[in-house]
Amino acid sequence: MTLLITVFAAIITTLIWYKNAPDNSMRYGMLTLMYWGASLMWLVDAIFEYAELGAEFFTPALGDMVNDSYLGLCVVALGLIIWLVYLFVKDPKGIIRSILTRKAA
Amino acid sequence: MACFIAPAAEAIVTTIATSVVKKKEKEADAGVVSHEETHDSVSGIRFSEKLGWLNKMLWGGSALLAFEHIWHGEVIPVFPFLTAIKDGEVSGMLAEMGTAGIGMAALVTLVWGGMVFAASRIEKRSADAVAEEK
Numbered sequence: 001m002t003l004l005i006t007v008f009a010a011i012i013t014t015l016i017w018y019k020n021a022p023d024n025s026m027r028y029g030m031l032t033l034m035y036w037g038a039s040l041m042w043l044v045d046a047i048f049e050y051a052e053l054g055a056e057f058f059t060p061a062l063g064d065m066v067n068d069s070y071l072g073l074c075v076v077a078l079g080l081i082i083w084l085v086y087l088f089v090k091d092p093k094g095i096i097r098s099i100l101t102r103k104a105a
Numbered sequence: 106m107a108c109f110i111a112p113a114a115e116a117i118v119t120t121i122a123t124s125v126v127k128k129k130e131k132e133a134d135a136g137v138v139s140h141e142e143t144h145d146s147v148s149g150i151r152f153s154e155k156l157g158w159l160n161k162m163l164w165g166g167s168a169l170l171a172f173e174h175i176w177h178g179e180v181i182p183v184f185p186f187l188t189a190i191k192d193g194e195v196s197g198m199l200a201e202m203g204t205a206g207i208g209m210a211a212l213v214t215l216v217w218g219g220m221v222f223a224a225s226r227i228e229k230r231s232a233d234a235v236a237e238e239k
Contacts (some may be wrong), residue, residue, distance in 0.1 A: 002173065034165025036140055040216060041166045041209040043113060048205050071176050075169050082168060 001065055005072030009079065010035035025092045031083040038075065038094040106179055106189045106198040109170035111206030112213060116163035123160055127153040149228040159217040166213060 013035055018030035050057045060068070091097055130153055174180040179188050189198035 006169070030161050030165075033161035034169070035215075037112075037162030037164075037166030037213055038164075038169040040162070040212050041109070041170050044205055044208040044212055045108070048208070071173060074176070075172060078172050079165070079169060082165070 001060075001068035002072040002075060003039065003046050005069065006039045006042060006075060009076045010039050027083070027087050027090060027092065030086055031079065034079055034082065035076075038079070084093055106194070106201045107174070107187050108165045108206040108209060109174060112210040113167040113171075114164050115210045115214070116160060116167055116206050119163060123153055123156040126156060133178060133201050149232075150224055155217075155221050155224065158220060159214065162217060163210070164215050166209070171208075193236050 011033065013028060013032040017032045028071065046057070074077060088096055123234055130151055171180060180186060181188055181191070187198065189195065
């Protein structure tokens with residue numbers, strides 16, 4: 001479920017990036033690449049788990065599925081927080097800078 | 106156990122490589138400005154920017170995987186930070202890093218290679234189209 005939720009997050013952010021391209025002012029590309037990177041890594045993890053468990057991999061217990069879904073949502077939230085921090089640090093539109101300089105003046 | 110350490114280690118190497126490439130590109134820019142001014146060409150994506158894609162995938166993926174390991178109690182906030190080391194399962198941890206960890210780093214790098222190849226083909230096609238128009 002974690003892999004599935006992250007893949008969906010990667011697909012949605014890719015579509016948002018594509019809709020806004022070539023405008024890079026919101027740095028959607030960074031968010032997209034982060035989710036795709038995590039998705040690929042969890043895919044490898046899933047392949048190894050499948051090799052170990054076989055068909056049982058596709059029939060997880062309900063408790064495990066709920067826990068994995070909760071983890072997946074937390075991962076998506078963490079990704080968004082990392083992106084927000086990155087966006088505010090880069091401040092491509094100069095909004096944070098203008099607010100701070102206005103207050104200082 | 107600690108499979109995210111392999112892609113994180115690769116991310117450190119590629120980040121250093123990116124800063125070296127960026128520095129070299131700046132030096133090259135300073136030397137060839139007049140050449141660029143006299144030659145019309147389709148501006149391609151710099152290699153440092155392409156390396157940036159790999160950095161973002163590796164760092165982002167490793168960070169989210171590290172969070173998953175914290176979730177499962179495999180990474181702890183006290184020394185030695187990994188429960189596998191604390192429980193004396195170092196060989197198992199290294200085996201996982203050597204299989205799943207290397208596999209993760211390799212797959213991300215392979216996908217990035219595909220992205221770079223596709224981008225280069227598109228750039229080449231654009232350059233050819235500009236040349237044909239002349």
